[in-house]
Amino acid sequence: MNHVRLQVAKARARVARLGFPLRAAPVPNGVEPPPPMRHTGTDFETDWARSQPARVARLALVEGVMRPVMSVVASPAVKGLDRLDRLDGLDGLDGPVIFAANHHSHVDTPLMLTTVPEPWRHRLVVGAAADYFFRTRIGGSIAALAMGAIPIERTKVGRQSATLATDLIGDGWSLLIFPEGGRSPDGWGQPFRGGAAYLAIRCDVPVVPVHLQGTGRILRKGKKLPQPSRTTVTFGDPLLPGEDENSRTFAARLEAAVAALADEATSDWWQARVRAHAGTSPDLTGPDIGAWRRVWALGDRDRRARRNKRHWPEL
Amino acid sequence: MSNGHLAPRPGFVLDVDRTSPPIVFHHGEGFRLEKLPADRTRVIYPAEPLEGLTDPDGAIRSALLNPLGDSEPLPALLRPGMKLTIAFDDISLPLPPMRRPDIRQRVIEAVLDLAAEAGVDDVHLIAALAIHRRMTEDELRHAVGDRVYDAFAPSGRLYNHDAEDPDGMVVLGQTPHGEDVQFSRRAAESDLVVYVNINLVAMDGGHKSTATGLSGYTGLRHHHNVHTMLNSRSFMDRENSALHASNWRMGKVLRDADVKIFQIETTVNNNTFGREGPLSMLQKREWEWSPKDRAGFLTMQQGLKLMPAKAKRKAFSSWLAPYELTSVQAGEVEAVHEVTTANVYRQQLVPVEGQTDVLTMGLPYICPYNVNSIMNPILVMCLGLGYFFNLYRGKPLVREGGVLIMGHPTPWEFHPVHHPSYIDFFEQVLADTTDPAEIEKKWEKQFAEDEWYIHLYRTSYAYHGAHPFYMWYWGAHALQHLGRVIVVGGDTAAVRRMGFQPASTLQDALEMATDVVGPQPTITHLKNPPILMADVT
Amino acid sequence: MKALEFRRNVPRFAAARLAGSLTPGRGASVGPLRLADLEPPTAPGPDWVRVRPRLSGICGSDLATIDGRSARYFEPLVSFPFVPGHEVVGDLDDGTRMVLEPVLGCVSRNLAPTCDPCSAGHLGNCEHTTFGDLEPGIQTGSCHDTGGGWATAFSAHPSQLHPVDDSFSDESAVMVEPTACAVHAAILAGVPDGAVVTVLGAGTLGLLTIAALRTFANPRTIVATARYPSQRRLAAELGADxxxxxxxxxxxxxRATGSRAVSLAVDDGAVDRLSGGTDVVVDCVGSSASLTDALAITRPRGRIVLVGMPASVSLELTPLWHREIELVGAYTYGTETLPDGSTARTFDLAAGLVRAADLGRLVSATYPLHRYRDALEHAAAAGRRGAVKVAFDLRDEKEREALMEMSK
Structure with missing residues (x-):
């Protein structure tokens, strides 16, 4: 072993002795080198993932792998799809739409990819955290191919990703964004960031609020193995930014809409409407109290997974 | 060809000559192609479907905020602590049932959203089915949507009207004609009753929605009887209908009893089978069928031949019509109904000149009382002689003493759960007599008060014991007007039991008709569905 | 003397059973019945007289015998060979018209003292139908010694004969015997005033029972079942509501009783049995199906009167037990006790009813003896062929005159 190490060290030393042009020239002092071409993060090139062959491959993945897996681990109940018909009166039934959902888990994206109805599903891109999914080229390629992911900054919409998203919406692509900017750390939601609202205002397209319930139980942040559990996907009434709304107020309205959907998923539509109008929808982000008490409080509003084990012996 | 770019064409009257194609007749769960005699036949074609509203939800909201008549906007009528009752039309509307979202769901959600905004807590939703069968959970879910159902049904705040609940019904008074006005107690005690209607034909809506839909046998017998039927020319024409006059009198009693009603009426176009899709040819004119339509029709005919009756019934009853909302109006009942009727007429009215000797019609697989059920012979009679015959304004399409020929398989078959009293009506009452007046006098009361029927109506999914009587009365005007009724392709025994004549083909039927109206009679064919209403001058 | 004779012949009996099960009434062609030329009957006793039938009816029990369907129960109660026929109007040698009351009780058998039922006037219940001077036979028409109505002559005991009023047609007279059965059943049914009675079957007996119920009971409603249009019409005419x-x-x-239905599946609209039901059922069919119906529609502590001859049936008797239903048979007649306590001969009551309700019209067809096959097939298919009572017409038989001559 030592012998091998010695040989490697010797080879290195030999290479180090080589000079330009056999080696790259060092940057002279006082000269500012050009920035390196990045191919990861927001610079990750995803055009290819929207080419016809890639879309076919994605379709096969979504229908052939994700859907069966989702039906086993998430058994989703999808509600409120009929509300999407109301897009007819806003924007036309096949125009691009931004879907804005709360985010608990890695299961959320495949769940949405399998539950967003046609005609949006086949032209859907997913805003994915540039610093997470697109950190490496391999990881980014997988995300772009499997989910149709495009890189988006978590905290604010940068110029680059905004242009990309705007162009795609202009081309008729719909966009799925998780405005919380990341998965929930403790089961409670996080405040909505302005990205989805900003894009909706900039492109003048409707936003469909979506609430995902129960995915946190399947694969909470920090967990490695999924635990099958029932989920509910609730689509809300499409929202258009008002004349005098900015991305902050519109984002707040979006958050309220998702909160009302969350309320609807855990109580019923009527109570949710009553509370929404009264401004008393339960907060997505949870009470501002200590960590354990937050988890404790979560138990009240999170429906327990129904047991589907048999209670009698198999005969 | 009809398409989205051209304005929908109105209905018209085709004079049949030797070059005219055979006409498609609906025939229960099937179709017949019939060649009609040249030079003395006319076919009344319905108008093409009107364009639907592009933003139904916006239109509904705007109607609620801008009511007609002397009504305040709905939000002004809602306040915390009030009792609100929302009543809605039952499974008999629209026909066939429409695709989701049902109009009732759209309207009810809009109303409830306003109620939630106003902080109204005490809300009940009632399927205003009078003495029809109760709606199943699936049917209620289809009508009001899952969200509303899940929010209200489990806590018992969404339910079927029960006209035989001794504690749930109340008589609010009498009209000057001595008619008892019976009403749902919950609705009567509410601060506001919102009625959500779908107006498929001109008979629906107005005071009939509440005075009939939330009433019971005690109230209904005053207008659902032979006398009003014989004096309604036709019951589709409110101005000339004794049925409606009685309902309007009852409406006044309701108003005087301080029952505040906010009426929401909607109309749909006649897009029954879709502008595209497997059945779209059924609402096209035969000469405009594309090769695809023709191939589709032939395939369907072959397929139907191979299918057993039950499978056919299932296939047809799974069809959901892509109806589109053409208007919505809300506010004071009479003002609303005025506009509604005009909107129904806008779609359905076809001007026709003069009467003929013979009226022909092909009856479809569905009528208001056999949704998800079996179209039994009594319902065939009611659809042909009740509904279709009465789809006129002015005078009937067929002259007095003329002949009505209708095509339907008329199976001697009854749905045991939905129509138990019909079975007895057919076996006992019709075996005794087919004269509506005599039936009313001799049999109605004992059927209406039969405890078992009442039990099944209240706890199962059965039409009330009095319902088959009303079906028969619905045809009273036609029975009195016509010289003969011939049923083409029906079960012979069942047709005879009803006092009609069976014929195996339309040609035979036309031949038989000459016994009554003489040789070479003039013929009118009512092309139907989609529904049309003849404006006969 | 021409007669239709029924002999003991096991192979033919089996053939009749087979043929009769395929086509009712067909047993006449292949069975033990044959048209024979017999010696005129000799009187079995000193008082006996000769009757020359004018009309002789075909009864349901006759058809059962001919088609081989009758129960083995009857084997000891008949004597072979015999001439069937017990619904008879005929002439005595002195020309008097008589109706036969066919039961062969103690008196006709020359037994003294008479058995208890005979003493009480309940001839139909006689305990001694296999004893005495006569060979076994419960009625004329099943006893070898007396002969029967399906012949140009037979012997009768004076106690069996009722003179016929001149105003009676032969058709009316021949209906008296079956009407007496119906009257007996109607009275035995013990129908409470204002009750609902159901009569199952609208053959001769069913129709006559309806008429008898209308006259001898006071029901609120009579429900009747009838398969054929002519039966339906007659049932309504004779008093079914x-x-x-x-x-x-x-x-x-x-519907008629205002009961609720009990369905095997919960409230699916099927009527499997009734919560309450009819007070009395008179079953004039006597099959498993009709008795099952009867048990499903009789109210608790109600009564089922079995008039149709049943043979062997299979039956679920739980309702009989649970609802404490009475099941009684009604065979023939004798003396009736009326509601007011008075007694009357059933035959006299029947004759009155025949006259009042014009029951002679129920005789729909008559045949000469030699067309017996047609006659029996017609009778077996009476309802379907729009007929009620089919009878042999012996008034035109030439032998009648010859017999008359011989006796002089």
């Missing part, structure tokens, strides 16, 4: 197809009887009785 509601006439329905046999399959609809449960629904009809439910």
């Amino acid at each position: 509601l006439v329905v197809e046999p399959d609809d009887v449960r629904r009809a009785v439910r």
Whole structure:
């Protein structure tokens, strides 16, 4: 072993002795080198993932792998799809739409990819955290191919990703964004960031609020193995930014809409409407109290997974 | 060809000559192609479907905020602590049932959203089915949507009207004609009753929605009887209908009893089978069928031949019509109904000149009382002689003493759960007599008060014991007007039991008709569905 | 003397059973019945007289015998060979017209003292039908010694004969015997005033029972089942308030009694049996199906009167037990006790009813003896062929005159 190490060290030393042009020239002092071409993060090139062959491959993945897996681990109940018909009166039934959902888990994206109805599903891109999914080229390629992911900054919409998203919406692509900017750390939601609202205002397209319930139980942040559990996907009434709304107020309205959907998923539509109008929808982000008490409080509003084990012996 | 770019064409009257194609007749769960005699036949074609509203939800909201008549906007009528009752039309509307979202769901959600905004807590939703069968959970879910159902049904705040609940019904008074006005107690005690209607034909809506839909046998017998039927020319024409006059009198009693009603009426176009899709040819004119339509029709005919009756019934009853909302109006009942009727007429009215000797019609697989059920012979009679015959304004399409020929398989078959009293009506009452007046006098009361029927109506999914009587009365005007009724392709025994004549083909039927109206009679064919209403001058 | 004779012949009996099961009435062609030329009957006793039938009816029990369907129960109660026929109007040698009351009780058998039922006037219940001077036979028409009505002559005991008023047609007279059965059943049914009675079957007996119930009881409603249009019409004419197809009887009785239905599946609208039901059922069919119907529609502590001859049936008796239903048979007649306590001969009551309701019209067809096969097939298919009572007409038989001559 030592012998091998010695040989490697010797080879290195030999290479180090080589000079330009056999080696790259060092940057002279006082000269500012050009920035390196990045191919990861927001610079990750995803055009290819929207080419016809890639879309076919994605379709096969979504229908052939994700859907069966989702039906086993998430058994989703999808509600409120009929509300999407109301897009007819806003924007036309096949125009691009931004879907804005709360985010608990890695299961959320495949769940949405399998539950967003046609005609949006086949032209859907997913805003994915540039610093997470697109950190490496391999990881980014997988995300772009499997989910149709495009890189988006978590905290604010940068110029680059905004242009990309705007162009795609202009081309008729719909966009799925998780405005919380990341998965929930403790089961409670996080405040909505302005990205989805900003894009909706900039492109003048409707936003469909979506609430995902129960995915946190399947694969909470920090967990490695999924635990099958029932989920509910609730689509809300499409929202258009008002004349005098900015991305902050519109984002707040979006958050309220998702909160009302969350309320609807855990109580019923009527109570949710009553509370929404009264401004008393339960907060997505949870009470501002200590960590354990937050988890404790979560138990009240999170429906327990129904047991589907048999209670009698198999005969 | 009809398409989205051209304005929908109105209905018209085709004079049949030797070059005219055979006409498609609906025939229960099937179709017949019939060649009609040249030079003395006319076919009344319905108008093409009107364009639907592009933003139904916006239109509904705007109607609620801008009511007609002397009504305040709905939000002004809602306040915390009030009792609100929302009543809605039952499974008999629209026909066939429409695709989701049902109009009732759209309207009810809009109303409830306003109620939630106003902080109204005490809300009940009632399927205003009078003495029809109760709606199943699936049917209620289809009508009001899952969200509303899940929010209200489990806590018992969404339910079927029960006209035989001794504690749930109340008589609010009498009209000057001595008619008892019976009403749902919950609705009567509410601060506001919102009625959500779908107006498929001109008979629906107005005071009939509440005075009939939330009433019971005690109230209904005053207008659902032979006398009003014989004096309604036709019951589709409110101005000339004794049925409606009685309902309007009852409406006044309701108003005087301080029952505040906010009426929401909607109309749909006649897009029954879709502008595209497997059945779209059924609402096209035969000469405009594309090769695809023709191939589709032939395939369907072959397929139907191979299918057993039950499978056919299932296939047809799974069809959901892509109806589109053409208007919505809300506010004071009479003002609303005025506009509604005009909107129904806008779609359905076809001007026709003069009467003929013979009226022909092909009856479809569905009528208001056999949704998800079996179209039994009594319902065939009611659809042909009740509904279709009465789809006129002015005078009937067929002259007095003329002949009505209708095509339907008329199976001697009854749905045991939905129509138990019909079975007895057919076996006992019709075996005794087919004269509506005599039936009313001799049999109605004992059927209406039969405890078992009442039990099944209240706890199962059965039409009330009095319902088959009303079906028969619905045809009273036609029975009195016509010289003969011939049923083409029906079960012979069942047709005879009803006092009609069976014929195996339309040609035979036309031949038989000459016994009554003489040789070479003039013929009118009512092309139907989609529904049309003849404006006969 | 021409007669239709029924002999003991096992192979032919089996053939009749087979043929009769395929086509009712066909047993006449292949069975033990034959048209024979017999010696005129000799009087079995000193008082006996000769009767020359004018009309002789075909009864349901005759058809059962001919088609080999009758129960083995009857084997000791008949004596072979015999001439069938017990619904008879005929002439005595002195020309008096008589109706036969066919039961062969103690008096005709020359037994003294008479058995208890005979003493009480209940001839039909005689305990001694196999004893005495006569060979076994419960009635004329099943006893070798007396002969029977399907012949140009037979012997009768004076106690069996009732003179016929001149105003009676032969057709009316021949209906008196079956009417007496119906009257007996109607009275035995013990119908409470204002009750609902259901009569199953609208053959001769069913129709006559309806008429008898209208006269000798005071029911609120009579529900009747009838399969054929002519039967339906007659049932309504004779007093049924509601006439329905046999399959609809449960629904009809439910309607008439205001009961609720009990469905095997919960409230699916099927009427499997009734919560309450009719007070009395008179079953004039006697099959498993009709008795099952009867048990489904009789109210608790109600009564089922079995008039139709049943043979062997299979039956679920739980309702009989649970609802404490009475099941009684009604065979023939004798003396009736009327509601007011008075007694009367059933035959006299029957004759009155025949006259009042003009029951002679129920004789729909008559045949000469030699066309017996046609006659029996017609009788077996009476309902379907729009007939009620089919009878042999012996008035035109040439032998009648010859016999008359011989006796002089």
